[in-house]
Amino acid sequence: MDIESLPLRDDLVGEEPYGAPQIVVPTVLNVNENPYPPSEAVAREMAEAVVAAATTLNRYPDREATALRQDLAAYLGHGLSVDNIWVANGSNEIMLHLLTAFGGPGRTVLTFAPTYSMYPEYARNTLTKFVAYPRREDFSVDAGLVLGAIDIHEPTVILLARPNNPTGTGIPLEAIDQICRQTEAIVVVDEAYQEFSAEPSAISLLDQHPRLVVSRTMSKAFALAGGRVGYMAADPAIVDACRIVRLPYHLSAQTQAVARVALRHADELLAKVAELAAEARAFEDWARGRGYDVVPSQANFSLFGRFRDRHAVWQGLLDRGVLIRETGPDGYLRASAGTPEEMQALKDALDDMNPEKES
Template sequence: MTTLADLPIRDDLRGQSPYGAPQLHVPVALNVNENTHGLPDDVIDDIVGALAAAVRGANRYPDREFTALREALAGYLGDAVRPENIWAANGSNEVLQQLLQAFGGPGRSLLGFSPTYSMYPLLALGTGTEWVSASRAEGFVLTADRAAEQVRQARPDIVILCAPNNPTGTPLDLDVVTAVYDATDGVVIVDEAYAEFMPAGTPSAVTLLEGRERLAVSRTMSKAFAFAGVRLGYLAADPALIDALRLVRLPYHLSALTQAAACAALRHADEMLAMVGEIAAQRDRIITQLTRMGFHPYPSGSNFVLFGGVAEPRAVFDALLAQGILIRDQSIPGHLRVTAGTEAETTAFLNAMEPFAPAGE
């Protein structure tokens, strides 16, 4: 039987592993930061109606510039952006891939601050871009001075800042973004996939776009909008930067069905985001209860919690899985990560963690 090793694959891809978060059918899946709350019925009805209308025109190619969706996304982000500042694709990973296709590639580099989202180095690899791993301070914090100094030393073509950071949940102050931007002539990407879970009133990097033509702020509808299965990511940037993405996108890359579903969901943004407060409450409950047990959860501005103090992470992971509870082993020694789910899911996780509490040893 032919194997991958028998094929003339690129040399730099040999021996690599694809992104592979487990997709297991378990009662409590808290491993990939999905929104575990279902869509409200009235939102579902509106989306189904929009899809039915879109299907009637499915014999024609979709609007290549996804005009209605760009207008809806600009309206959602607020006064800091206009439709011409918006780009969208099939999930924020495709948005990031397109940025690397346009501004990365052979002979160019992407710098990120580890530990961070595991797809960043994989996207770099897939586009022939060198991955440069910079470091964080104790507690996974990233300060403006530390970040800017590492950027000046490495001189990357692209810098990516995860805000809040995945897998640690660490919030990112906007002064880090401005310091990094001033320290490089390259493109700066701020990945705000979990921005809606930050405290109300927290400013977005979108507010920094004016006068910064090399800044791109990436978002997704997968998390707060409970739209992971739809695959809709987007970014806000200077129109000139978006012109660069048109050079690398596939023709008609965003289907008419995706556009219709996303526009329908955005019409219900307030209702959809009402779930965010419930999820944040469960996240804070996890932090409180894990602290009580003697674990070390880190501050989180996202819908998940990274916690340390786990003597045997793999053993705990397996024990929880045996009970139908799936969390995430990020290969950070002594640590595990859990998504904040519904109240019932969170309760199941916390009860399962009690026997492993360091305070009980």
């Protein structure tokens, strides 16, 4: 039997599963991971926490993840409490909860392209109309652009990635404030890469705007991509809305235990954040010096080009043992920040190829 013979939903026919290539090569710089694993001591403590959790795996986990939410509130600060925090299996599930609660048939989610390639899939899976309004020519987003798009499309939910993936561009905090003051929509600020940015978090605006949501992840800065932990900060009413639509016991006891250990060692796990941001900025300077067009980034990745045939460049790098991401605007490629050795491998491969750029 093949998938075409199944009574698949019409809007899923012909669709492919999401996912960046998973290829074993010496230099992996394609999914914006933190290349530095937890130390042996932290890994051992995580393992001990999992063993402790295993002694009660005959029982369901805390379906509210109360202790983890308390720890996350303490990490974020700003006077947040457990009632302001929701947690799920990656920020992907956070977004899915939000669109399940506030999207759906007859409703619209608005975002600004180019942006994270999973956003349309969240909309599709929740039967929400998806609108990707064009960004400014420099890939920026400001209050005027957003408010103009709101007037046209009347969304229920607005998704604003800050810094944006794949461009790395930010949105001024003042713009977020202005947007929230002039819309009744749920405004979701996706701060998956916030720890890498020098800009203040939109969390500082939560007490002024009850329909503002700030989404975060432990996958990137915390080097916990394999842990699958995402979370959000919002008004307790929005948290309660997500609790309505979440599956029961959606976050395993092991996941909760590992995440709590990570938060206890936040200083150690976040120690490489500034270094990774500096690696990305240094690569961008190098790329500009080689004549590449580089989009100024506030995250742990860089978007650069423009190539006449970006797929050929991607393949050429892969052939040289370097995996980056073929995503974003035509002609561009995205490279995650890695170790100094990994970044040198990327530079050496590009110099070896000397790919043709658009004039």
